[in-house]
Structure formats: C-alpha cells, structure tokens
Amino acid sequence: MPSVCCYFQVHQPLRHRHFTVFDIKQGLSYEDEEKNRQILNKVAEKCYLPTNLIMLDLIRKYGGNFRISFSITGVMLEQLERFNPEVLDSFKRLADTGCVEFLSETYYHSLAFLYSMREFREQVELHRKKIKALFGQTPQTFRNTELIYNNDLARVIEKMHYTAILAEGADHILGWRSPNRVYQPAGCAKLKLLLRNYRLSDDIAFRFSNRQWPEYPLTADKFAHWIHQTDAAGQTINLFMDYETFGEHQWADTGILEFLRAFPGEVLKHPEFRFQTPMEVARDHNPAAPLDVPNPVSWADVERDLTAWIGNPLQNDAIHALYGMERKVRKTKNAGILDIWRRLQTSDHFYYMCTKWFADGDVHKYFNPYESPYHAYINYMNILADFSDAI
Amino acid sequence: MTVHAGIEARRASGRPYIYHVHSLEFDRSGENINRQVYDVERYGLENADHIISVSHYTKDTIVNRYGINPDKVTVVHNAVSRSEGRIRCRIEKRPGEKIVLFLGRITFQKGPDYFIEAAARVLEKIPNVTFVMAGAGDMMPRMIERVAQLRMGRYFHFAGFLKGDEVERIYAMSDLYVMPSVSEPFGISPLEAMLYDVPVIISKQSGVSEILHHALKVNFWDVNELADKMIGALRHPALVMEMTARSREELKNIHWNAAAEKILSVYRRVCG
Secondary structure: OOEEEEEEEEOOOOOEOOOOHHHOOOOOOOEOHHHHHHHHHHHHHHHHHHHHHHHHHHHHHOHHHOOEEEEEOHHHHHHHHHHOHHHHHHHHHHHHOOOEEEOEOOOOOEOHHHHOHHHHHHHHHHHHHHHHHHHOOOOOEEOOHHHOEOHHHHHHHHHOOOOEEEEEOOHHHHOOOOOOOOEEEOOOOOOEEEEEOHHHHHHHHOOOOOOOOOOOOOOHHHHHHHHHHOOOOOOEEEEEEEHHHEEOOEEHHHOHHHHHHHHHHHHHOOOOOEEOOHHHHHHHOOOOOEEOOOOOEOOOOOOOOOOOOOOOHHHHHHHHHHHOOHHHHHHOOOHHHHHHHHHOOEOHHHHOOOOOHHHHHHHHHHHOOOOOHHHHHHHHHHHHHHHHHHO | OOHHHHHHHHHHHOOOOEEEEOOOHHHHHOOOOOHHHHHHHHHHHHHOOEEEEOOHHHHHHHHHHHOOOHHHEEEOOOOOOOOOOOOOOOOOOOOOOEEEEEEOOOOHHHOHHHHHHHHHHHHHHOOOEEEEEEOOOOOHHHHHHHHHHOOOHHHEEEEEOOOOHHHHHHHHHOOEEEEOOOOEOOOOHHHHHHHOOOOEEEEOOEOHHHOOOOOEEEOOOOHHHHHHHHHHHHHOHHHHHHHHHHHHHHHOOOOHHHHHHHHHHHHHHHHO
16 A cells, blocks of 8 residues: 655744854844744744644544644744744644654754764754653654765664654665665664655645746646556655745745645545555555665755755854864853754754855755855854853 | 047947946945036936946946936946966965955045944954055045054055056955945956955945855945954955855856957947
C-alpha cells in the first residue's frame, strides 16, 4: 500500500534590531521585538490560522485517513506563546485529533550539529521537552535544521532512540534510486530514512502560482493523478515543505488553500493510497537499501549543500566566533546568558549573510530583512561584540 | 551650457539633438539652485529629441524636477577604464595602520563634511586610522578648520589635487574608499578604487549604487551609519575579503564597450 507522507516546517526567526558599533555596551536587547511580533501576526493571519482550520476540517472529514506532521521550532513556539496564543491553541487542537505527528529538531533552529555535539544534544532535548509539554507527544522522528543530513547525524540520532529521520531526496545522493523508498542510513541498524520528493513537493511549494510553468494551473486532481502514477507497493511519496507555503509564500488569491482543501479527497479516491505520518511510514516499510551520505546535504538552493549558511568568509567568520564562545558561556553558569547565546545560533542569521546572489539570489532576498549580506554581517558582529563583552 | 549650441546645430543641420546628462544643477547645488542654470537645462531637456542619463537616479531628477516624459530618457550607466600598464604599487605603511580615502572635489556635492564627522566617530572606536582627503574645492578651508576643531589633525591628511600615478598610489595604499556624495549622477571613482581591491562605501544618493551589489551603501546624512560601516570594514578582514572578491567579478561586466553599444542603439533609434 503506497503512502503519502506530509510534513510541514513551521519556523519564524527572531530577527535582530539594527545594532551599530555605537550600541555596544549600552545594555540593549538584540531582537527587534516589535518587528518580530508584526511579522508573526501577519503570517498568522495569512497562513497559520486559516490553514490550521482547514487541516482540522480535513482531519475530521476523513476520519483518521488524513494524517500530517509538523516540525515547529522552539523559537517559533516561544513567539506563539508570547505574541499569538490563538495559533498555539489551534496546533494543540490538531494534536488532540491523534492524526498529527510532531517532529523533533534543534530548539533554536541551529547548525549546532556541525559545531558542537554537546550543544546539539542539549537543544534537541530542550525541544523534545517542549513538544511533550505542549502537545503531549514524545517525538519519534527527527529532522535537522534545513534538512541538513549525513551519515554521522543518522548514527547520533539512532543512539538517541529515534525511529525515523528525514532528509532531502537530492539527486547526488540518490543517483538512479527513487526518493519514494524508505532507506537505511549507512552505519545504522534500526533507524529509517525518509527522503523528500523534491519534484512533487516543489510543484506545490515553488511552482504552484508560476504562470510560466507548463503545468499551471495546478489542480488537486491533476496532482493526485501524478501521485497515483507512482502506484507500487511499498512506496512512500514524501511531501515536505514550509508550512508558510499555504497563504504566505503562495498567497490565498493563488488558490492554494482551495487546492489544499481538495487535495486529500483526490488522493484518497484511489483505494490503494493512504496518508501516513513519518513515524508510521517508518513502522510499516522495510528499508529498500542502505544509503551512504558522507557529506552534508540540505534542502536549500540548487546546490542542496551548506553554502546558504556557511559558504563564504563572512558566514564562516561569524559562526566560528559564535561557537568559539561556548566554553566561556558555559563557565558563567548563567541560564540567561546561555539562552542569549543559543538565540544567536539560529541559522537564519547566517542565511542573511549569503552572497550567492545570482543563481538563487531572489529567494534569498525575499527572506532577507537586511539591505545586503554585508549589512547583515556587520550587524551580527556588532551584536556578538556586545555579547562577548557581557560574558 | 552647450544646450543652445546643440539646439542651433540641429536647426542648421536638420539632424536630431540628443542631450547626454552627466550632472544637473540639483546635484551641484542641492535645493539652492541657480535659476538661470536651471532654465537653460530645462530648455535643453524639453527641446531634446532624446535624452541619455548616466543613471536612474539622474533620470528621476530629469522626470520629477524638469517635468520630462520618462519615455524620452534612456539610462546608460557609466563604466571604468583599466589603464594598460598598471603596476601594483608596493607601499610601505606603519604596521597595523589603516587608511581611509576620500577622493574628489571638496565641494557641497561630494559630502566631505559627512566624511569628517564620520571619521571622528570612527576614531572613538579605532585609534590607528589615517584619513586622507584628496582633492580641492571651495569647502576645503572649512573642512580643515573642522578637522582642527575636532582635534583630529594628526589623523588627517589633506593631500590636495592628485593626478596620474599619484592617484593610483593613493588607491593602492587605501584600506577603504568612501564616497559620501550628497547627489552623484554616477560616480566613477568607486569603480576605480575597486580595481585596486579596495572595499567601498557609497551613498545611496548616487547612480553608481544602482549597479554595485558588493559595496556598502548608506544615506549620506546618516553619519552614525557611515561610521558603523567604516568600522565594520576596518575591523573585519572576512568582510573585505568577500566584498573585494565579489567586486572583482562584478567589475568584469562593467566596461565602456557595453555603454557605447547602448548609446549607439539610442542614436540609431533616434536617427532611423
């Protein structure tokens, strides 16, 4: 029985305030509270509230047959608690249906795995506790920040007793193999690896409203037809994307919400197909083969590598300066300072410093609150200088 | 000022008259324009068969301040010449010393006063910086006075008007180039600095900012912001490395041949 597995990433960074070198040692906070509140509430209106309502309707309509999963970052959950509890409540209502799986990730949406194993484990643990406290679930599936993945990560995650892990179904790791199979990470015995079907996922996430796309307009029955074509036992079609696709990246007037409303019904018209969460896919599918991924792969840009966050001298300088402070930060034994240091780890801060303008520049620009990567870097380094002074 | 000659030439020859705008009275004088000069410019713009401006910044002024139909204005950005036998000058500097350069006429339009105020703020944070102001102009005496008043004399050099290899030398010596122009139709000098792998800070009130992605851009009046970016560039080698490497790539696509092609196509269109 083929499965359709949907996972949606829910994240908003804590954007920094404009911080010049003259603001150092003035006792200022780093985050732009007002801007973060505004953006969160805007996206809540356009995406989180209406889409959660649709999801809830769909789950009720199809009984247990429409099932989805979310990964919500810790910094996002904190913002919802502070700025918009209504959205948090709607996620809790989704959790109460029993048809929604909540995934594990680093609390601060960080790149800690690449720089500090201790810090990585602690952030995953913090996030696990938060999910348990809010939604009453102990996560079984792990997804790393920006779907960054390699063999080493899989081994660590297996030792932490997860049953499944997610990664990008990138061509260069798959070769001729299909992303629609469950794999065994190289060096693991139990952990299952689920890979994003980037073609089908991006048909919704990126191409949905593109009028130049030959398949425009994308309808739910057309999309379901493509899914049904992969009709083979033991397959799973993994649709992984930002949750903000619905109503924010793709505005409501593109018809994306109507598409979503019609989508489960169209998929379920075929009696062989069912929706499953990652944990359920891992439980019901045996690995087709081991998969060896020695070098980190991510879901970003055409390169599917780390260069969106750590590809140029600015990013490398900033992130090394940040993780170089770990020992000093821990020595303070001050929970407040540790939290501030961790907030500085959110990967978005490094994404803003990306200078790959020409190929993927436009999507970077869309998400970048700074005028240029150089402004982003100077702002971040000023903040880091202030923080360094504080410890 | 050659407007009347251009219009007369058209009358005599029966050929179209194209006005190529490199600077306007608003650039030179801000809001306190000389009415006579403005009237001549306006007369020339209104009567031109077509107008070429060196930037969108200048085109906007032509449209908004002179009431010209935007369809009549084509933007052709300037470029930069590479001198053939340019040698990389090996310059001796005191260890750890950083040089920040302002090069241009010392007049209202070029914003030398903002450079000096920002320099004072930089020196609050970094002691070992030398500021070089190269050029001459009517604001020079006032600028020297201001530097003295701020007690920055020993960090400041007024190099006077430089020419030829002196200019190359000073570019090669510099760690940072700043163009804080109040109103700059284009501004070729940042491109020249970039040829010497010098990172540049330019005002947003300039035409050149439209074509540069790897320069730091600030509003000319925002002294704090300018000082912050100057300190950033002086403190962080990683920033300089990335900006200059990317600028080198960007410069490859900025050359006079492309500008000439574009101008030629305007001529063909107007004449054809």
